[in-house]
Amino acid sequence: MTRRTALIVDDDAHVLEVLEMRLEALGFDVTASADPQAAIQILSRRGFDVALFDLRMAPIDGIALTRAAHEKQSRLPVLIMTAHGTIDNAVQAIKEGAFDFITKPFVPEELSGKLARALLARRWARDRELLRNLGETLASSNAVEHVLRTVADRTLEATETERAVVFLREGDALRARAVAGASTTPLVELAAQAEATARRGAPAVVNGSDGRVMLAAPLLVDGTGEGAVVAETRSYVVPTDDDLVLIAIFASQAAVAIKNAHDRSRLRGGALAALGRVATQVAHELNNPLGGLKLYAGLLEQRFSKLGDEQGVDMARKIDKAVGHLGEIATDITAYGGSHELRREPMRPNVLIEDCLPLVQDRLGDGRLQLVTDLDAAVGELMLDQREMRKALLNFIVNGLEAMEDGGTLTIRSRALPDNGVRIEIEDTGAGMDDETRARVFELFYTTKSNGTGLGMAIARSVVDRHGGRLDIESERGRGTRIRIELPAR
Ligand code: ADP
Ligand code: MG
Numbered sequence: 001m002t003r004r005t006a007l008i009v010d011d012d013a014h015v016l017e018v019l020e021m022r023l024e025a026l027g028f029d030v031t032a033s034a035d036p037q038a039a040i041q042i043l044s045r046r047g048f049d050v051a052l053f054d055l056r057m058a059p060i061d062g063i064a065l066t067r068a069a070h071e072k073q074s075r076l077p078v079l080i081m082t083a084h085g086t087i088d089n090a091v092q093a094i095k096e097g098a099f100d101f102i103t104k105p106f107v108p109e110e111l112s113g114k115l116a117r118a119l120l121a122r123r124w125a126r127d128r129e130l131l132r133n134l135g136e137t138l139a140s141s142n143a144v145e146h147v148l149r150t151v152a153d154r155t156l157e158a159t160e161t162e163r164a165v166v167f168l169r170e171g172d173a174l175r176a177r178a179v180a181g182a183s184t185t186p187l188v189e190l191a192a193q194a195e196a197t198a199r200r201g202a203p204a205v206v207n208g209s210d211g212r213v214m215l216a217a218p219l220l221v222d223g224t225g226e227g228a229v230v231a232e233t234r235s236y237v238v239p240t241d242d243d244l245v246l247i248a249i250f251a252s253q254a255a256v257a258i259k260n261a262h263d264r265s266r267l268r269g270g271a272l273a274a275l276g277r278v279a280t281q282v283a284h285e286l287n288n289p290l291g292g293l294k295l296y297a298g299l300l301e302q303r304f305s306k307l308g309d310e311q312g313v314d315m316a317r318k319i320d321k322a323v324g325h326l327g328e329i330a331t332d333i334t335a336y337g338g339s340h341e342l343r344r345e346p347m348r349p350n351v352l353i354e355d356c357l358p359l360v361q362d363r364l365g366d367g368r369l370q371l372v373t374d375l376d377a378a379v380g381e382l383m384l385d386q387r388e389m390r391k392a393l394l395n396f397i398v399n400g401l402e403a404m405e406d407g408g409t410l411t412i413r414s415r416a417l418p419d420n421g422v423r424i425e426i427e428d429t430g431a432g433m434d435d436e437t438r439a440r441v442f443e444l445f446y447t448t449k450s451n452g453t454g455l456g457m458a459i460a461r462s463v464v465d466r467h468g469g470r471l472d473i474e475s476e477r478g479r480g481t482r483i484r485i486e487l488p489a490r
Pocket of ligand 2: 456
């Protein structure tokens with residue numbers, strides 16, 4: 001723990017000296033001044049944990065100094081020092097915002113007792129503020145990651161430890177999901193502590209290896225230990241019950257937020273599925289009339305062409321193009337809804353990839369965009385629905401090309417996996433995704449493009465899922481995106 005800091009101001013040099021020694025003996029870092037005006041200067045440069053001011057000073061007395069100090073640092077606890085017989089003034093000082101008063105000459109127990117109380121009061125004031133901030137962050141945030149990071153940060157601040165880690169259950173193990181601060185203790189040691197705490201379901205203080213202390217509290221979601229918050233430190237003097245209470249409160253706040261986020265994402269999932277069904281129905285209804293329109297546009301173009309009406313031909317072509325675009329969107333939407341049974345047949349993934357290439361040639365522009373393939377001949381046949389899988393690959397490729405407005409390289413790689421499956425990577429050097437996009441790419445209708453449908457990624461994921469495959473995205477803003485698909489041999 002960092003040393004506490006105290007500011008003492010008394011115009012009696014002898015008192016000042018005695019007090020400085022006493023406070024240093026109590027473990028304080030002391031700044032002493034005999035001049036109240038100089039003290040105000042000091043206060044505008046730095047903060048203190050506690051202050052002691054003499055009541056009778058000139059030209060500024062202790063009460064005025066307290067007022068001035070609170071203008072700089074509103075929560076600074078001030079102890080007013082008075083000689084015997086000036087109690088009335090001391091009472092006045094407390095009315096003016098001093099925390100307490102002590103009488104001279106000092107009784108050692110009184111001094112240390114009142115200092116401890118002042119520190120505790122300051123600490124609770126600060127903790128209340130931290131908790132209120134945390135509560136506000138949690139109430140306004142949907143993203144679990146953000147919540148966990150906030151909990152780690154606030155725990156570190158409130159417990160004044162060296163590192164705070166939030167662990168969450170993932171499969172069989174607890175994984176560190178947010179870390180604040182730093183220390184050299186291996187995370188596994190903390191993870192073991194987190195596991196024990198999550199199982200026990202109650203906060204605890206534990207002595208770790210080489211004199212380290214850990215404070216841990218469980219994250220209970222619907223009564224089960226879904227994780228734990230662990231704070232650890234080397235030099236923690238003695239963790240108090242307050243520290244434990246505090247970390248338990250932070251942990252329970254995090255648990256509530258996680259439960260809310262789960263509920264919300266379930267709700268959103270349900271709402272999206274319903275929206276998807278409606279959209280599919282609408283798209284289906286649109287398909288036939290669009291086909292008719294396309295046919296008429298074609299006929300119009302022929303007629304105008306026969307009449308030699310160039311303007312008419314041009315308009316008919318524009319209609320045809322617009323209708324074509326609408327048709328593509330409708331087809332996309334229908335494809336998403338129609339997650340019909342796969343028609344699997346033996347197929348070489350490399351061939352599928354090569355099939356996609358001519359389809360995107362016209363998007364390569366005037367040589368600003370490079371398309372590179374690096375295909376592993378050892379990749380064998382897999383049982384794939386080629387129509388569906390081609391659609392998915394094409395979506396990834398088109399997205400990659402669209403992300404490289406200022407030019408760049410798209411690399412498509414295939415590799416045989418030890419289990420005879422395949423890994424396909426589609427990597428671009430384009431714009432990359434920001435956090436929000438990364439979190440929402442698979443959301444139906446989520447798009448950042450003015451003419452996008454936000455369906456491509458959702459469809460592609462459902463195709464990969466239905467093939468029993470894995471899909472990973474690595475993306476860095478300004479650097480590019482890598483899509484990795486792993487398909488099992490089945
Ligand atoms: P659309 O392409 O119609 O916008 P998608 O579902 O294919 O819809 O993609 C959703 C969003 O994901 C895109 O709008 C884009 O913001 C982001 N995205 C997808 N692929 C990439 C990529 N390779 N690089 C950067 N952003 C991407
Ligand atoms: Mg797309």
